[in-house]
Amino acid sequence: MVKNKNPIIAFLLAFLPGVGLMYLGKVGRGVLFSLTIIGSIPFGYVLNRALWMPEAFVLSIGAGFLLYVVSIIHTALTASKSVQQSEEQTAPLSSERFYTIILSMVPGLGHFQLGLMNRGVTFLASFLGVAAMILFVTFITGTGGFVVFLIILPVIWVYNFFDTMQLLNKKEAGEDLKDRSILEDFEDHHQGGKKSVVLATLLSMFPGAGHLYLGYQRRGVQLMAAFLFSIYILDALRLGIFLFLVPIIWFFSFFDGLQRATRHNKEPMEDEPIVSYFVNHQKWIGIALIFIGIYYPITNIVLPALAPYVNDYFQVNLYNLGQYMQTGIVCALLIIGGVKLLGGSKKKANMGEE
Structure with missing residues (x-):
């Protein structure tokens, strides 16, 4: 040995x-x-x-x-x-710590090792139930977009691991552990008006979930809807050039959730919706919707229908033209956005001088 x-x-x-x-x-x-x-x-x-x-x-x-x-x-x-x-x-203590850490790799088993059956069953059932339901819905509907919900699994896993470590440290310190389910903890926090910053941070990994937990219902629902709708619409309409919007929404939601979690219970809570920011810019939203409505039938109906004839008579491959058009549209949007930002900064500078 x-x-x-x-x-x-x-x-x-x-x-x-x-x-x-x-x-x-x-x-x-x-x-x-x-x-x-x-x-x-x-x-x-x-x-x-x-x-x-x-x-x-x-x-x-x-x-x-x-x-x-x-x-x-x-x-x-x-x-x-x-x-x-x-x-x-310290051998018995080290042995229990070793087994608990190893078993905590599977949600719920670490709690079983600590003798917390109800808490362990909650984690195990949540992890396996969510995974089974997502895979079942994905298989039945044949829609791969539902796989995005699998992001919930690492959230459950991370929360389970740190919860196990926290309970293990309490047991090693000589404290008595109560076999309480996660739902009972949530109920106590809700009645006391307190929210867990750690849990809010973990839930923020899925857009809108952290906001819903903190009580920002309108903001959370809008962020979650924007994230899921963008994935669905970009996949359904094959608008690959706009896929950059998905990580932008995710990062905005994640860091906004972190900021609101740190300010929770310190400042008055104001559930300000995201959509209110765009109320004064409805014209641009309308232009964007019209552009998407024109772009989709051109790239998926008109170009494929005309491609054989154009290739026979003019020796031009419209499929390559479609790829060039996507690149050109992205560049044009970036240039327009940059010009718009520069124009806005100049207006603010002039107003400040006045």
Whole structure:
């Protein structure tokens, strides 16, 4: 047994084939696992080239992956044995901490290790239920746009992990843990008028969700609708040139949610909708809608219909013309936006001088 080895570091290093075992002092096993797993790729390639059997390459890769999983499990077991065999008084505590951290990789299992069944079931059911529902709706409707909702899963996972670590630290400090579900915590925060800044930050990863949690209903609904609608409309109308709007909406919603989370309970809450910013600019919104209405039928109906005839008579490929048009439109929009910003800054400067 090798002492003074951190089991958590060993487990993390196990994701590199054999390195975790080498860290624990099992150099021979680590080298064997490393060579076998990494060597499965060139070995399968050689078999495929020699026997002309693609199945041999697939089987070799599959065997290498199986050994990779076995090496991770073997490293975890070896690390846990080293913790259990330690003669230090902190061994039981370190063992529980190790198992809790490892199990917390799956939402809810870390809470089960701590004896919090209700809280663990809430996390596990939420994670699996959301994943199953999103995949089910995506499969039934045949609409890939619903996959965007999978962004909820890392939010649940991160919140589960930090909640497990917080409860583990409380238990190590000698505090009594109450087996309360997440819904009960939310209810207590709601009755007390307090909102969790950490939870609001995590929910802000999905546009509008953090705002809804903080009580900004109109602002949150508009941001969420803008994000989802932009993804759907750009995919349905094949307006790939406007895909840059999606990350802009996401970043605006995320940082706006962070700012409002930090100011919550410190300043009066004002649910100011996003749309109110554009009330005085309805003309530009109308122009944009008309432009989209003209652009879509031209690129998806007119150009494909005329492309064969134009190519036969004029030897011009309209599909390439469509690509050039997309690039030109993006450049024109950027130039117009820049000119508009420069014009606005000059007006403000003149007003300041007056």
